[in-house]
Amino acid sequence: MASQGAFTEIASLAGDPARAGMLHALMDGRALTAGELAQVAHVTPQTASGHLTKLAAGGLIAVEKQGRHRYHRLASPAVARMLESIMQVAAGAARRKPVVTGPRDQALRAARTCYDHLAGHLGVALADSMIANRQIELTADAGIVTADGATLFERLGITLETRSPSSSKPLKSSRILCRPCLDWSERRPHIGGALGAALCAHCLTSGWIRRVDGSRAVSVTTKGRQAFRKHFDVEV
Incomplete structure (x- = not known):
């Protein structure tokens, strides 16, 4: 401690x-x-x-x-989790005061990056889909990828073991493959760990989402809407 x-x-x-x-x-x-x-x-x-x-x-x-x-x-991801937790507490405090959210806030709630994985309504919807289809299993503080999940990620061309999506360096063995990350706006978990990072990187490189300049928000492209519907049965 x-x-x-x-x-x-x-x-x-x-x-x-x-x-x-x-x-x-x-x-x-x-x-x-x-x-x-x-x-x-x-x-x-x-x-x-x-x-x-x-x-x-x-x-x-x-x-x-x-x-x-x-x-x-x-x-490290641990620093990102600390910051996301602070945002969650801060958002709870803000709800006790009259707050008018602008378009930028709405965009962050819809879809954003949380360090190197997807968050917001999109991130939570993807997690819900994979849980419902028994591709991942999440507990309060851990998660696993099932055989069905491994098949899905292999079909998408997502590799989890070799490279970090934000670096040419090999993934550190100490990084958890799959873990829940409590979403500060949805109050429910999205997917963190190496799996969440690899999925986010795949969405960016495949043109399913695009970064919004000056913000953590991401926008979903037409190609992305089709892909999320086809592979995850998620309507954006």
Whole structure:
């Protein structure tokens, strides 16, 4: 169990408004430069650099260097789950106040990325479909892929064991294959773990969904509507 000091440090790092904005921007699984994160947080590049140094030292982000550029991403799926849980608690608190949601909020609720897997109504609908068709089984904190599920993913060309969808590096053996991730807007689980990441990557590369600029939201294409109906019996 983490010490009170470590808990306080992490809470302080995530609680700063500028750093919270940066972490939220990294929730879609992509790596961003310090300049891009400075714009998101509405701070100067120098201030952003200081915040990023603290986040890296605290283990919340990882830094990758390519040529002259340095890219920042969330350090692990565990960090993404922590942030998603905070959003869930924050959304519950917000419901006690009058809230008018705009089109962007509606788009996030419809379909978005949660670190490197699909969330929102679409993510939950896919999980429900695979559970109903006995392709996966989920408990409160774990999940398995059944033989029917393995057949589905093989037919779709989804490989789970070899490569991470966001990197050329092999998947770490410590990453759970399939696990539930409680969706902050739907209050029900979508699919996390290596399976959720591979499915999200497949949807993007196949042109079933497209990222929305400046947001974690994704839009479903006509091709995607047809594919989700055909393979998962999900109407979008």
